[in-house]
Amino acid sequence: MRHARLALAVWLAAALALPGLxxxxxxxxxxxxxxxxxxxGGGNDVxxxxxxxMLEKEKLLPVRMNVVNKPGGNGAVAAAYLKEKxxxxxxxxLITSVWIATPLVSKEATVxxxxxxxxxxxxxxxxxxxxxSDSPYKTLREFIEAAKAHPGQLKQSGGSxxxxxxxxxxxxQQATGAKWAFVSFPGGGERVAALLGGHVDMMIIEPQxxxxxxxxxxxxxxxxxxxxxxxxxxxxxxxxxxxxxxxLAPQIRGAVAPPNEPKEVIAYWEGLFARLVQTPSWKKxxxxxxxxxxYQNAAxxxxxxxxxxAELRPQLQQAxxxxxx
Amino acid sequence: xxxFSGLMHGFAVALTPGNLGMCVVGxxxxxxxxxLPGLGPxxxxxxxLPLTFRMDPTGAMIMLAGIYYGAKYGGSTxxxxxxxxxxxxxxxxxxxxYQLARKGRAGxxxxxAAIASFIAGTFGVVAxxxxxxxxxxxxxxxxxxxxxGLMAMGLAMVVLLSGHSLxxxxxxxxxxxxxxxxxxxxxxxxxxxxxxxAELLGGIDFVVVAIGIFAVGEVxxxxxxxxxxxxxxxxxxxxxLMPTWQDMKDCxxxxxxxxxxxxxVGILPGAGSTIASFLSYGIEKAVSKHPEExxxxxxxxxxxxxxxxxxxxxxxxVPLLTLGIPGSGTTAMLLxxxxxxxxxxxxxxxxxxxxxxxxxxxxxYIGNVLLLLLNLPLVGVFAQLLKLPHYAMYPxxxxxxxxxxxxxxSSVFDLGLLTLFGLVGYAMxxxxxxxxxxxxxxVLGDNMEKAxxxxxxxxxxxxxxxxSRPISAGLLGVAVLLLVVPLFKRVNATRVQIIDQAEG
Numbered sequence: 001m002r003h004a005r006l007a008l009a010v011w012l013a014a015a016l017a018l019p020g021l022x023x024x025x026x027x028x029x030x031x032x033x034x035x036x037x038x039x040x041g042g043g044n045d046v047x048x049x050x051x052x053x054m055l056e057k058e059k060l061l062p063v064r065m066n067v068v069n070k071p072g073g074n075g076a077v078a079a080a081y082l083k084e085k086x087x088x089x090x091x092x093x094l095i096t097s098v099w100i101a102t103p104l105v106s107k108e109a110t111v112x113x114x115x116x117x118x119x120x121x122x123x124x125x126x127x128x129x130x131x132x133s134d135s136p137y138k139t140l141r142e143f144i145e146a147a148k149a150h151p152g153q154l155k156q157s158g159g160s161x162x163x164x165x166x167x168x169x170x171x172x173q174q175a176t177g178a179k180w181a182f183v184s185f186p187g188g189g190e191r192v193a194a195l196l197g198g199h200v201d202m203m204i205i206e207p208q209x210x211x212x213x214x215x216x217x218x219x220x221x222x223x224x225x226x227x228x229x230x231x232x233x234x235x236x237x238x239x240x241x242x243x244x245x246x247x248l249a250p251q252i253r254g255a256v257a258p259p260n261e262p263k264e265v266i267a268y269w270e271g272l273f274a275r276l277v278q279t280p281s282w283k284k285x286x287x288x289x290x291x292x293x294x295y296q297n298a299a300x301x302x303x304x305x306x307x308x309x310a311e312l313r314p315q316l317q318q319a320x321x322x323x324x325x
Numbered sequence: 326x327x328x329f330s331g332l333m334h335g336f337a338v339a340l341t342p343g344n345l346g347m348c349v350v351g352x353x354x355x356x357x358x359x360x361l362p363g364l365g366p367x368x369x370x371x372x373x374l375p376l377t378f379r380m381d382p383t384g385a386m387i388m389l390a391g392i393y394y395g396a397k398y399g400g401s402t403x404x405x406x407x408x409x410x411x412x413x414x415x416x417x418x419x420x421x422x423y424q425l426a427r428k429g430r431a432g433x434x435x436x437x438a439a440i441a442s443f444i445a446g447t448f449g450v451v452a453x454x455x456x457x458x459x460x461x462x463x464x465x466x467x468x469x470x471x472x473x474g475l476m477a478m479g480l481a482m483v484v485l486l487s488g489h490s491l492x493x494x495x496x497x498x499x500x501x502x503x504x505x506x507x508x509x510x511x512x513x514x515x516x517x518x519x520x521x522x523a524e525l526l527g528g529i530d531f532v533v534v535a536i537g538i539f540a541v542g543e544v545x546x547x548x549x550x551x552x553x554x555x556x557x558x559x560x561x562x563x564x565x566l567m568p569t570w571q572d573m574k575d576c577x578x579x580x581x582x583x584x585x586x587x588x589x590v591g592i593l594p595g596a597g598s599t600i601a602s603f604l605s606y607g608i609e610k611a612v613s614k615h616p617e618e619x620x621x622x623x624x625x626x627x628x629x630x631x632x633x634x635x636x637x638x639x640x641x642x643v644p645l646l647t648l649g650i651p652g653s654g655t656t657a658m659l660l661x662x663x664x665x666x667x668x669x670x671x672x673x674x675x676x677x678x679x680x681x682x683x684x685x686x687x688x689x690y691i692g693n694v695l696l697l698l699l700n701l702p703l704v705g706v707f708a709q710l711l712k713l714p715h716y717a718m719y720p721x722x723x724x725x726x727x728x729x730x731x732x733x734x735s736s737v738f739d740l741g742l743l744t745l746f747g748l749v750g751y752a753m754x755x756x757x758x759x760x761x762x763x764x765x766x767x768v769l770g771d772n773m774e775k776a777x778x779x780x781x782x783x784x785x786x787x788x789x790x791x792x793s794r795p796i797s798a799g800l801l802g803v804a805v806l807l808l809v810v811p812l813f814k815r816v817n818a819t820r821v822q823i824i825d826q827a828e829g
Contacts, residue, residue, distance in 0.1 A: 039367060039368075039654055040367040040368045040654065041367050041657035041658035041661055046661040049375060053375050053378060056375075068735070069371075069735075070736075072527035072528075073509070073523045073525070073527045074509055074526055074527060076523040076526050077524055077526075077527065077736070106516050106519075106523075107516075107521075108516055108519050108521055108522060108525070109523050109526060155782070160511045160514065161512060161513060181782050181785065182782070183779050183782045184511045184512050184775075184779070184782075186511055187595070187651075187652070188651070188657075189594040189644065189650040189657075190594050192648070192650050193467075193468070193644070193650055194469075196465050196648070197466060197467070197468055209649070211669070212669050212670065212673065213672060321513075321514050
């Protein structure tokens with residue numbers, strides 16, 4: 001009897017401990033699908049393919065990682081696809097701030113990041129304010145003063161109404177009382193061409209992309225949207241240093257999983273990305289692309305998303321957008 | 326480095342066995358990707374990108390570029406044989422290519438597509454080599470008002486594509502413009518005509534509409550048994566499979582038109598090869614001595630758009646290589662590849678990476694020759710496809726259409742759209758509405774609207790910005806001419822008729 005009881009106790013203990021043990025050791029058993037919201041060549045598509053490459057090179061993932069493009073609906077199609085994958089532990093998605101903004105402005109985009117499971121923030125993307133090198137403006141302050149003197153005359157090229165470019169435009173206008181036009185272009189190439197061709201006066205651009213134009217003497221950087229100066233832009237003041245104490249939501253890139261992802265799977269991905277961001281490959285990628293490290297675990301990332309969303313709402317309203325939810 | 330020594334250096338790079346092999350692999354893959362509807366160069370390059378990390382970047386770039394221009398050669402095959410555009414840039418080839426095939430001239434049409442592609446492709450490389458840096462400056466002079474002028478000129482071509490009823494042509498174009506307007510508006514973040522569907526927030530993919538209207542609509546219209554299924558005639562003998570000398574002479578202007586226009590549109594980051602091929606088709610018809618044959622199987626109607634979409638490839642490399650500015654999905658992918666390999670694409674790229682630039686240019690000469698040698702013998706093989714009886718042919722067309730659309734987006738919703746546009750295409754054929762204006766409206770509508778609104782944002786709402794800039798004013802002038810000339814012709818025809826009657 002005593003033996004039986006002991007056996008039962010041992011069995012119970014084992015039964016209780018085993019899932020815990022198994023939980024710590026969840027591992028993917030088949031290829032991973034990474035869902036991105038752009039077509040091939042888009043920002044997250046390239047990032048996803050680079051991550052797959054780095055994971056393979058650093059031997060961090062025992063299985064292959066395949067990129068799945070779900071373009072359309074400014075992220076809404078990819079978000080909906082991930083939501084349908086509930087229960088599939090072998091699918092993750094890469095997000096940008098677009099995934100936060102789209103459900104706010106389009107009522108058709110019913111899947112928000114609250115429906116999905118954030119797993120890790122991977123990086124922060126700084127940006128720089130640039131003008132043509134023959135432009136009269138040497139600092140952002142000069143540009144803003146000129147915009148104040150001639151309201152609506154100066155122009156900025158950028159992305160859609162919900163893009164970071166326009167949010168920066170709106171926030172700075174709000175803070176300074178200056179007014180300048182924002183001209184939307186669907187493609188990044190067209191925005192640069194509009195600036196270089198003299199059709200607009202200023203734009204906000206990725207540091208890596210601007211770097212070559214600056215080196216060739218075609219562009220000049222006025223300020224950077226970054227918490228501290230980027231290595232490639234040591235002489236360019238941050239917004240705060242330039243005297244503009246405004247809160248601009250950083251452009252984030254991170255990973256999410258389908259809804260209600262099991263804890264052990266989240267833990268696995270958190271751990272994997274935490275190791276990835278320590279590798280030389282990752283550091284080289286950040287340096288090559290002039291982006292900043294910004295790893296956060298699932299809990300912190302979830303809070304970051306909520307903060308960004310809270311900041312985004314008034315900014316979008318200022319920009320004249322009717323919020324959908 | 327001057328051009329001659331640069332080119333010699335380039336050939337030395339491109340002709341090493343390894344790089345030559347990469348060029349062969351690239352153009353072969355490109356041809357296959359082009360022939361397969363749905364699967365396009367950006368997706369193929371994306372899939373191959375991981376492999377290229379272990380390669381020498383020059384060889385890898387030669388291969389990826391080979392896929393890019395090789396696909397433009399292959400894209401015409403299904404357009405001509407099955408009325409399914411293999412790439413969106415080959416949609417304009419359907420108009421006359423498929424009609425030629427129905428007349429038993431599939432061979433000459435396929436052959437002409439390859440020859441026009443070769444001529445214009447080679448012209449494009451010459452232009453890329455000789456005038457890339459100065460032309461890059463020209464492309465920067467082009468902004469929203471000029472794009473508006475260009476799109477307006479394209480849209481004015483509706484009068485050329487309408488057939489006998491201008492009203493039906495205009496209605497068809499309006500349908501295309503409406504579809505082009507669907508999705509999230511860039512400027513206001515408002516959704517338009519999305520019917521509550523998240524899938525429509527990004528608008529409707531051109532490929533889905535084109536395949537639905539052209540291929541599915543055509544199959545449905547042909548399923549009505551009017552007479553016991555006569556097979557499409559396939560002439561025997563190599564001579565009948567190749568364009569005749571007369572065909573070549575008829576296409577002299579089309580080669581020039583496709584080459585120059587394709588290259589010019591190519592260097593503009595805001596246009597693209599689909600627009601290039603449509604504009605070139607329209608111009609070819611506008612200047613033709615027998616415009617009534619267009620849409621019924623005019624060989625120039627194949628040569629012009631196929632030439633244009635190949636010259637466009639070289640054109641699109643101009644802003645990419647000289648400024649680091651991508652203008653399309655494929656060039657964005659190539660830019661990403663260059664960055665990942667550790668290059669710095671931008672204004673200094675050519676000077677700092679001469680081996681890559683000149684190697685690429687030289688490889689494109691070689692690649693275009695390879696593609697011609699590869700595609701001409703394939704004409705005979707592909708033309709045999711038309712020997713299939715109807716009960717095999719139509720299911721094949723439907724199958725290829727469905728696979729093409731699904732492989733493009735992996736979306737079942739898009740298959741629903743394919744069916745819908747198939748029905749629209751069928752209804753348009755039954756009601757005798759021309760389909761070309763609808764496709765034209767769809768290709769140009771979105772770009773035209775954006776260009777207009779950007780222009781007005783630049784000028785603070787002043788419409789005079791559209792006519793006060795010389796290029797834009799010139800293009801709008803051509804648009805007005807296109808609209809007015811047929812009117813004069815009609816008036817003149819009536820006048821002649823009246824005089825004849827009076828005299829008779």
